[in-house]
Amino acid sequence: MSQQLNTRVQGVSSDARAMMMYEANKKSIVVAYLFWFFLGMFGAHRFYFGKTGSAIAQLILTITVIGSVVTFVWIIIDAFMIPDWLRAQNTMLAAQIAGP
Numbered sequence: 001m002s003q004q005l006n007t008r009v010q011g012v013s014s015d016a017r018a019m020m021m022y023e024a025n026k027k028s029i030v031v032a033y034l035f036w037f038f039l040g041m042f043g044a045h046r047f048y049f050g051k052t053g054s055a056i057a058q059l060i061l062t063i064t065v066i067g068s069v070v071t072f073v074w075i076i077i078d079a080f081m082i083p084d085w086l087r088a089q090n091t092m093l094a095a096q097i098a099g100p
Helices: 002-008 014-025 029-042 044-048 052-063 065-098
Strands: none
Touching: 014 065, 029 044, 029 052, 029 065, 044 052, 044 065, 052 065
16 A cells, blocks of 8 residues: 555655645644534544543543532643643654654
């Protein structure tokens, strides 16, 4: 598959290829906030950013009544943290694609 992909884009410069890889894999602020708004109590926005441990904690806390209150406060705070997570995730992606 990788060889087939390389054959298709041989005429594309490495910079253009890197840019295409970045665009295809970057995280979206719209998707993040949609996950936060509709499925935030279940930690979907945290799963989206790869924060699996805290996402599972939110999911488990949501099941309990007291935990739901804690999770509600937690997701309100998360709403302000999403832009920083997005910036960090996309910066890390760009560094990985650019290589050493």
